[in-house]
Amino acid sequence: MAAKPAVTSYEVFLTGSFPASDKTMLREVENRLSLHTDTSFVLHRQDYDFALGVTNDFTTLNAANLRGSGQGAPLRVKRDLTAVDGRSSEWTLHTYLKPTPTYTTAAVRSCCSIPLLSGDALSFASAMGYKPTATTTRKGYTFLKGSIVIMLYQLVTSPAESNLNPWNIEVTHTVTIDGVRNARIPAATLIKNSVDNVVAVAVLMKGLVDLRPPKL
Numbered sequence: 419m420a421a422k423p424a425v426t427s428y429e430v431f432l433t434g435s436f437p438a439s440d441k442t443m444l445r446e447v448e449n450r451l452s453l454h455t456d457t458s459f460v461l462h463r464q465d466y467d468f469a470l471g472v473t474n475d476f477t478t479l480n481a482a483n484l485r486g487s488g489q490g491a492p493l494r495v496k497r498d499l500t501a502v503d504g505r506s507s508e509w510t511l512h513t514y515l516k517p518t519p520t521y522t523t524a525a526v527r528s529c530c531s532i533p534l535l536s537g538d539a540l541s542f543a544s545a546m547g548y549k550p551t552a553t554t555t556r557k558g559y560t561f562l563k564g565s566i567v568i569m570l571y572q573l574v575t576s577p578a579e580s581n582l583n584p585w586n587i588e589v590t591h592t593v594t595i596d597g598v599r600n601a602r603i604p605a606a607t608l609i610k611n612s613v614d615n616v617v618a619v620a621v622l623m624k625g626l627v628d629l630r631p632p633k634l
Contacts, residue, residue, distance in 0.1 A: 426605075429514065429529045430521075430612040431590040432620055432629040438572065438584055447587070447626055448559070451568060454622055455561040461571050462500050463556045466540060468493040468548035491515055493548050495539045509539035517631070524613045525631040529592070558585070566591045566615060587627055589619045 436443050452458060470490040494512045501508040514529040534542070540550075558571030569588045593612040595605045620629035 426595045427529050427531070427592055428526055428595070428609055428612070429590055429592050430524050430526050430609070430616050431588060431632075432524050432616055433589070433632045434587045434623070434627040434629040435584045436627055438582060443626065444585060447570065447585070447623070450623065450626060451559075451561045451570065455563040455568065458559050458561045460500055461556055461558045461560045461569055462498075464497040464499060465554050465556065466495040466497070466543075466550060467552045467554075468495065468543050469551050470547055470549070490547075493543055493546075495543055497539070509534040511539060511543070521609075521613055521631075523631070524616050526609060526613065531592070563619065564615075566619060568619065587623070587629060589616050589629060591616050 436447070438444075469492050491513045494514075496510040496512055498508050498510070510531060510533050512529065512531045514527050517525040517527040520526070554573050555575060556569070556571040557574050558569065561568040561570065567590045569586070569590075571586055571588075572583045573586070574583060591612045593608050595608060623629055
């Protein structure tokens with residue numbers, strides 16, 4: 419029996435930032451995104467980052483134990499703090515590989531994202547052998563432009579930091595390569611189209627915020 423063609427997902431993304439003190443810039447960014455996107459909603463999300471073979475104590479992080487064992491892809495457990503029962507999934511498991519060097523105008527990396535419909539996501543990650551490395555909270559807004567997700571947010575741990583931490587912009591498009599459905603379209607073509615769509619957002623924001631592939 420022939421093997422079933424694999425389904426692989428890639429996330430294509432760009433990032434940028436600007437100082438929290440620049441209120442004029444914030445207004446202009448919000449206005450431009452609102453004008454050129456389809457919809458928007460509040461973003462309030464906690465991210466728990468995990469890796470294999472590192473300390474399981476959030477309070478004793480250092481450069482040595484963050485290196486981990488070097489085995490396995492990192493895992494990010496996302497908790498949507500705006501989720502309402504019955505309307506959306508509160509927890510999502512997200513894992514990814516290092517970006518491929520093939521593309522220079524946007525970061526492209528293999529990924530897998532799975533919503534967790536029930537259960538304890540953090541315990542599940544621990545049961546798979548993952549240990550926590552960091553936790554962060556994102557607060558801001560999510561804009562949708564077709565299937566492109568644009569997040570405008572600050573990383574905060576306390577209300578006071580909302581006046582200090584920079585505003586970040588993250589533009590992401592996920593493309594799924596299905597060996598059956600996309601048999602007539604080369605994977606490279608689908609990824610290039612996704613890269614072009616994300617870069618188009620960078621062109622849209624030109625003059626306000628420079629969106630570039632992050633150095634990972």
